[in-house]
Amino acid sequence: MDVNIVHSFFLIFAGAAVVASVALYTKQPLILAYIALGALFGPYALQLVDQPKLLDGMSHIGIIFLLFLLGLDMQPSHLFNMLKKASWIAIASSLAFAALGYLTAKAFHYTEMESIIIGLAMMFSSTIICIKLLPTTVLHHKHTGEIVVGLLLLQDIIAIAVLLALVAIGNSSNDSDSLQHYLMPIIGLPTLIVGSFLLVRYILLPLISKFDRFHEYIFLLSIGWCLAMATAAEILGLSAEMGAFIAGVALATSPISQYIAINLKPLRDFFLILFFFSIGASFNLDLLGLVIWPALALALLSMVAKPTVFRYLLKGLKEDKNTSWEVGFRLGQVSEFSLLIAYLATSLGLIGVEASHVIQATAILTFALSTYVVILCYPNPIAISDRLRRD
Template sequence: MDVSIVHSFFLIFAGAAVVASIALYTKQPLILAYIALGVALGPSSLKLVDQPELLEGMSHIGIIFLLFLLGLDMKPSHLFNMLKKASWVAVASSLAFAAVGYLTAKAFQYTEIESIIVGLAMMFSSTIVCIKLLPTTVLHHKHTGELVVGLLLLQDIIAIAVLLGLVAIGGSEQNPEQSAYLHYLLPVIGLPTLIIGAFAMVKYLLLPLITKFDRFHEYIFLLSIGWCLSLATTAEVLGLSAEMGAFVAGVALATSPISQYIATHLKPLRDFFLILFFFSIGASFNLDLLGLVIWPALVLAILSMLIKPTVFRFLLKGLREDRSTSWEVGFRLGQVSEFSLLIAYLAASLGLIGEEASHVIQATAILTFALSTYVVILYYPNPIAISDRLRRD
């Protein structure tokens, strides 16, 4: 391993230990401490860690493991029923949030295409923040948790379609006759292929191997990691996201009696990479543009935290959800998504938006991560709650 990477890891994890201690003493969310550490040590501040792109790529593994562990807690029958029930809510809410983002960006005099991109970025909620704040041993098996997860998965599907659309725009400039068509056709075929192949592999290969060698704990650990990353890589080849592949890998393995053992033993590995993820968000932000983007980002963040819960409360009423459940789901989904960051990065790299508009989206994501985290840890059950009454692992 390169010495600079070792040095970066030392700064990140030694620094994370320090800021985590301060955050716990002052009763602040750990997620925000890691983002703040990234801002402080990153290229636009102290410049002690100058490889945010490399760290961001490594931290992506944390999201993959997070979705894999989530899938291990979801029974296929329950998941299918929830996706079927909530599909129209996901579509209607995404369109409403896109309209809010578009109109706000236009009010701040961004161009038409920049306003559209900002609107698209506002459509989604953060899978990583929402799942990080869900109790893994309780809420996943309750109706509220299933509803949150179902809506997040439907949003992820919409987000993938948006990203594919942006990629198709970029590709069509080089090959206008084929690129857009192929980019959309591949995932349409790829998703059912991935699901069918995953369940077949689990039934005919993984479960027999687990049954035969379940007393060798190291083997089960290696097999589960290999399975997760194999499906994540396969999903990318099929035009989907690695996160979706990891989730399918988890759901396919959820019927195994050893699924909870795997989930428990992978959590430390997941947390290692998630620290890198939140650090990289802060490290990649250019503080020189803060003065230009803070006001539109602040308005978008406040609107997100106010409008998203209200819209979900209204739409979930149509599913006959009770008032408290609807509000809780809405506040848990009140932030924008890591997909919003990907949209910003991709649109900027394609020349569709400028650096300022890209940083508006990034700043909005960071602000909503912070605001949403505070709301959830103060009022709803979660693993990092300040109050012992709300803390649920």
């Protein structure tokens, strides 16, 4: 391994251990400590870690494992029922948040295209924050967790459509390529779902049944299956995260699924630390003065509007008030997809660097605000109060 990578890993994880200790003593969320460490050590501050692109790629694996483990906790029948019930809520809420983001960006005098992109970035909630703050042994099997996860998955589908549309706009000179980008996911999603369940039934489950006493083999088989489906999803025009989630759901019917989930958690946490570090490291602190006010306005509007919108939309599903508010606050932030939208739109020349950093700053602020709300008010694995701490 390159000595610079070893040095970077030492700084990240030694630094993470220090800031985690400080955060625990001062009763602060660990997630925010990792982001702050990234901003401090990254290329725009102390410049101690100068390979943010490499770290960003590695941290992406953490999100893949997170979605795979989530899928292992989901029974397909419950999941499909929730997706069917919540689809109109995901669409209606996404349109409302897009309009809110667009109007706010226009109020700060961003261009028409930049306002549209900022509006699109406001549509989604963070899968990684929401799932990180869901108790894995409690809410995943309860109604609140099913609603949160169902809405996140529907938002992921909408986000993929948005990303494809941006690519099509950016490459509008080649109509055949744009059409191919739209058609591939439409064909790829059902192909991936059917293929995954067939492979699990006729290949993975027989292998697991025959060699389940070899724990190392089960560990390797599950990692290989997760990454194979993530790769297949990308080839079919979908996201790697969606492929990993489908891999987990397909394997959830196996009696050994919980054993796999427990043993993969340390590996997931390793990569998630890299993910949060890379968010902080990628933010250009020199632009903070330009973007802080629009970002703060968007963040506060997100934290107020999202719970309110979900509260009233969920009335249509006959959900009680407490459940609706909890779902809304858990989904109150913007998404890591928003960061991807900002990066893609900037690389395609659709928005400027300042607008891109507005989206990034909004994401970081809502990550922080949402995390505080959830850890102080609702059951979660990192709650400050023992009464709310659930793993």
